Amino acid sequence: MTRVITxxxxxxGACATVCPVECIVPGKPEDKYPWYYIDAETCIDCGACVPACPVEAIFSLDEVPEKWKSFIQVNAAHYGK
Ligand code: SF4
Ligand code: SF4
Structure with a gap:
């Protein structure tokens, strides 16, 4: 299980500051990946990033709202998956 940023x-950057395993990074190049992204293979699913986000942009993989489900793949694509 991991988390997904929408x-x-x-x-x-607040999520990246609190992540204990440093698996959240700003997307690069920014014009192609304008948000922050979680490396699912490194994430330990601690949940610390969720309350740290001021706009509630982060969801558990199994709780991503329908309209943002495509971001599961977007996050993976950022890491070349
Ligand atoms: S759930 Fe924990 S380990 Fe995973 S991205 Fe969020 S802060 Fe990092
Ligand atoms: S808005 Fe939320 S998901 Fe985006 S960088 Fe800040 S804490 Fe992370």
């Missing part, structure tokens, strides 16, 4: 993200 397009609600305003790219301000």
């Amino acid at each position: 397009s609600l993200c305003v790219r301000e």
Whole structure:
């Protein structure tokens, strides 16, 4: 299980600051990946990033709202998966 960041993200970095395994990074290149992204293979599903997000952009993999389900693949694509 991992977490997924959606397009609600305003790219301000609070989640990356609290992640204990440093698996959240700002997307690069920014024009192609304008939000932050979670490396699912490194994430330990601790949940710390969720309350840290000021805009509630982060969801558990099994709780991603329908309209943002495509972001599961977007996150994976950022990491070349
Ligand atoms: S759930 Fe924990 S380990 Fe996973 S991205 Fe969020 S803060 Fe990092
Ligand atoms: S805390 Fe939320 S808004 Fe800030 S970078 Fe992370 S996902 Fe984006």
